[in-house]
Amino acid sequence: MLAIKLKPPAYLMLGMLRLGASSGYAIKKAADVSTRFFWPTSLAQVYPELARLEREGLVTRRDDAHGARARSAYQITERGEAALLAWLRSTHEAPLQFRDEGVLRLFLADAIPYADQLALVRRLRSRAHAATVHMRSEIVPLADALAEGGTRYPAVVARLGADTYAYAERWLGRLEAELGGERLND
Amino acid sequence: MLAIKLKPPAYLMLGMLRLGASSGYAIKKAADVSTRFFWPTSLAQVYPELARLEREGLVTRRDDAHGARARSAYQITERGEAALLAWLRSTHEAPLQFRDEGVLRLFLADAIPYADQLALVRRLRSRAHAATVHMRSEIVPLADALAEGGTRYPAVVARLGADTYAYAERWLGRLEAELGGERLND
DNA sequence: GTTGGCATGTAACTGGTTACATGATTAG
DNA sequence: CTAATCATGTAACCAGTTACATGCCAAC
Numbered sequence: 523m524l525a526i527k528l529k530p531p532a533y534l535m536l537g538m539l540r541l542g543a544s545s546g547y548a549i550k551k552a553a554d555v556s557t558r559f560f561w562p563t564s565l566a567q568v569y570p571e572l573a574r575l576e577r578e579g580l581v582t583r584r585d586d587a588h589g590a591r592a593r594s595a596y597q598i599t600e601r602g603e604a605a606l607l608a609w610l611r612s613t614h615e616a617p618l619q620f621r622d623e624g625v626l627r628l629f630l631a632d633a634i635p636y637a638d639q640l641a642l643v644r645r646l647r648s649r650a651h652a653a654t655v656h657m658r659s660e661i662v663p664l665a666d667a668l669a670e671g672g673t674r675y676p677a678v679v680a681r682l683g684a685d686t687y688a689y690a691e692r693w694l695g696r697l698e699a700e701l702g703g704e705r706l707n708d
Numbered sequence: 709m710l711a712i713k714l715k716p717p718a719y720l721m722l723g724m725l726r727l728g729a730s731s732g733y734a735i736k737k738a739a740d741v742s743t744r745f746f747w748p749t750s751l752a753q754v755y756p757e758l759a760r761l762e763r764e765g766l767v768t769r770r771d772d773a774h775g776a777r778a779r780s781a782y783q784i785t786e787r788g789e790a791a792l793l794a795w796l797r798s799t800h801e802a803p804l805q806f807r808d809e810g811v812l813r814l815f816l817a818d819a820i821p822y823a824d825q826l827a828l829v830r831r832l833r834s835r836a837h838a839a840t841v842h843m844r845s846e847i848v849p850l851a852d853a854l855a856e857g858g859t860r861y862p863a864v865v866a867r868l869g870a871d872t873y874a875y876a877e878r879w880l881g882r883l884e885a886e887l888g889g890e891r892l893n894d
Numbered sequence: 895g896t897t898g899g900c901a902t903g904t905a906a907c908t909g910g911t912t913a914c915a916t917g918a919t920t921a922g
Numbered sequence: 923c924t925a926a927t928c929a930t931g932t933a934a935c936c937a938g939t940t941a942c943a944t945g946c947c948a949a950c
Contacts, residue, residue: 529909530809537816547929560811564911569931591918593929603819610813610820610828615835620806623716625746625868627796630723631861633789634796639861642796649801675817675825682811682879689875693868715937733901750939755903777946779901 526578526605532571534561536598536606539581541673544595546572555664556676559657559683572596580605624649640701647694650687657684712764712791718757720747722784722792725767727859730781732758741850742862745843745869758782766791810835826887833880836873843870 528536534557538549546568553563572594575581580602586595598606624646631639662684665677714722720743724735732754739749758780761767766788772781784792810832817825848870851863 530812531909533816534812537819540816540819545929546931551928557812557815560806560808560815562805562807562910565930566912566932567910588928589919591929606816607820610816611824613827613831615831616809618806618808618810618835618839619748620746620804620808621748622746622804622806623802624804625865626716626720626743628868629743629746629861629865630719630726630792630796631864632859633723633726634793638797641799645799645801649804653804673818675815678817678883679811679815682814682876682883685879686872686876690868690872693871697864697868717937731901732903737900748938751902752904752940753938774900775947777901 526580526601526608528580528605528609530561531563531567532575532580533606533609534563535568535571535575536580536602539596539598540603540606541668544586544597545593546596547593555661556680559661560679575602636701640698643694643698643701647691647698650691650694654684654687654691657687712766712787712794714766714791714795716747717749717753718761718766719792719795720749721754721757721761722766722788725782725784726789726792727854730772730783731779732782733779741847742866745847746865761788822887826884829880829884829887833877833884836877836880840870840873840877843873 534553535549538552541552543549543552546565549572550563550565550568553561557563572581572583576583576596578601579599581596581598583594583596586593627642628646631642634642657680662677662680665680668674669677720739721735724738727738729735729738732751735758736749736751736754739747743749758767758769762769762782764787765785767782767784769780769782772779813828814832817828820828843866848863848866851866854860855863
């Protein structure tokens with residue numbers, strides 16, 4: 523069988539279909555409360571990508587209108603399933619990449635006086651705190667509910683995210699304390 | 709004074725000029741060993757952006773040829789310095805965003821059998837391990853050398869990065885152990 | 895003498911976002 | 923009745939990367 527190479531957003535959509543989402547809109551909604559933190563998605567990506575997947579026979583589309591409101595219900599095909607599994611098993615790991623304006627600021631913080639440095643660190647910590655709280659209170663419970671149906675990895679990932687944010691929060695808290703004590707770069 | 713709004717790559721370049729890089733090439737080289745992990749940059753971004761900064765009077769350019777090899781030496785102006793400081797002090801925090809194919813795979817790992825899940829987790833852990841080692845052995849020492857000259861935040865950021873990768877590594881190690889013991893989703 | 899690093903720049907492309915455009919259904 | 927949400931799609935734009943193009947200088 524020919525190996526099908528797709529980009530990550532395509533696998534995300536195949537995966538969401540497998541998890542029960544059927545319309546493009548539903549895929550986007552599901553992504554917003556789960557993969558958003560490590561793979562954000564917009565509707566303008568979802569619809570064209572679904573059309574492409576249909577052309578390639580990785581999903582099938584059927585009409586699923588609700589009253590007069592049009593809706594398409596997509597389903598993953600065997601070919602689609604095979605492509606998804608092959609990707610999940612492939613050993614090639616893309617290097618992690620992230621971009622963050624906050625950390626960039628911190629990197630350049632020697633340019634500003636002590637009080638501003640301290641304020642910056644505080645802001646970064648409170649941002650990490652907000653992220654931790656949000657993950658723990660909003661995302662983890664949803665993922666845990668899924669886990670009861672046997673789909674466990676969303677909960678694993680939610681917890682990884684929440685814990686990592688919490689770690690960053692503690693780390694920045696320690697930095698703040700050190701700065702407070704030491705009067706670095708006044 | 710008119711508030712100048714620039715995008716993060718522009719501030720990165722202003723900051724690198726402040727830290728002693730003078731040519732576009734040098735900025736790119738410096739970014740590759742420091743900001744790469746939270747703000748990667750390519751030469752095709754650096755040169756046009758420097759030209760733009762010069763047009764806006766945030767940097768000045770002078771000729772700095774080395775023999776017959778052309779080179780431009782840039783310097784941050786007072787206006788440039790002011791713009792950088794204003795950005796560093798501004799309270800608005802852009803939300804952290806990162807994209808990672810590895811975590812996306814983990815999120816969808818319920819689709820593959822137990823052995824493959826375990827292999828995936830192992831790969832993610834070893835990737836985190838490699839990142840930790842690289843940061844600790846390559847990046848942190850360079851940043852520490854800078855710190856002796858009084859520029860301390862690059863070392864702070866390098867340590868934050870190294871520690872966070874190490875945390876992820878431990879976390880994935882625990883997950884691996886749990887999976888190994890529990891035979892989740894066989 | 896030849897390889898690798900220094901040095902600058904542009905063109906084409908890719909991946910992704912925001913804004914636009916439209917309309918139905920449902921919950922308050 | 924009206925606001926929010928469901929639902930689909932396109933067009934324009936933006937940020938960033940890769941590939942191309944060129945050539946000098948230093949080290950081995």
